[in-house]
């Protein structure tokens with residue numbers, strides 16, 4: 001579900017005509033729908049029902065302060081992967097006691113900061129990290145709450161860069177080793193065992209891999225609970241969203257069936273597959289959705305700069321580029337691209353939609369059937385709310401784009417477009 005739709009042949013986000021956003025704030029600009037995010041959060045929360053649970057939003061998907069604030073107000077907890085993300089959450093009014101700290105390479109400074117702020121749990125990925133946390137906690141004379149991340153070795157059908165729950169991935173501790181590491185943790189004077197965690201990958205559209213992973217790890221949870229004060233079981237994030245045909249309404253005349261569409265991830269199927277086995281365990285359940293909450297809640301607005309007709313192809317050159325949204329270049333991912341003014345008829349032609357960056361990999365779509373586009377037209381790159389702006393860079397010395405949040409008929413700038421001076425901030429002259 002999302003709140004982008006055509007009304008009178010114009011593309012709206014909630015009750016805001018997106019052309020107004022482009023006029024006021026320029027392009028490229030990310031636009032997020034607050035009520036889409038709220039709806040996703042509430043649907044997941046209610047599907048988990050009376051199961052003792054905590055929804056820890058995976059901050060890395062989209063860390064804009066306004067979105068963190070919105071989710072904190074909804075009652076979200078947070079899953080963070082760096083000291084910078086903890087800083088953002090606290091700065092946005094989030095509570096450290098509701099933060100889980102994940103990641104394979106936490107630095108001593110990050111561990112110290114998270115201890116000072118008293119995070120809910122460190123999700124630990126190796127014995128080396130555990131020893132480091134114990135040492136730093138000892139220096140501060142505190143006990144660090146920890147969970148171990150187990151790698152359940154299940155196959156989640158997704159892109160290989162975003163699969164994390166197979167034994168060949170760098171993440172987690174193998175099921176047959178994890179008992180020994182819990183035993184080692186129990187002997188450490190400055191850690192306190194608080195839970196167990198797993199995360200099998202991202203953009204998983206089917207409930208089965210989640211259910212498989214839970215059934216593999218549940219016996220271990222039950223066993224550990226006998227021995228240690230296991231308070232929670234975090235089952236990770238990874239719930240997928242629809243990228244193809246992400247916009248169904250409007251004239252939709254130019255839509256083609258792109259084929260290979262994976263079916264929509266259903267919160268109801270997910271909940272009915274996972275809640276019964278989890279309820280039996282009698283521990284608090286943490287889920288860590290990122291993409292599911294924000295992915296379809298954002299678009300990247302961009303304007304067509306030039307149409308370039310080459311021998312075999314037509315290139316539509318837009319003002320957004322791979323530095324703004326790297327997913328197509330990095331994961332070969334598909335994003336629906338739609339004009340802000342609905343086309344009058346069903347005419348389409350295949351085009352490549354590309355950015356101005358000096359890389360052949362700088363494209364948003366190749367051989368895409370699009371309605372006729374002209375210089376100056378505005379288009380929206382759909383489903384760009386997750387892993388979009390957060391992965392942006394200044395490559396080609398392009399200032400980072402603006403971000404706008406829409407709620408109902410109102411919209412607000414939640415991050416300014418960078419200026420040229422921002423590009424050189426912190427650089428020093430030097431005549432060595």
Ligand SMILES: *Cc1c(COP(=O)(O)O)cnc(C)c1O
Nearest residue numbers: 058199202237238288289290291
């Ligand atoms: C990235 C990540 C998530 C969120 O993944 P999504 O696919 O965005 O839901 C959750 N937990 C951990 C440990 C992660 O690394």
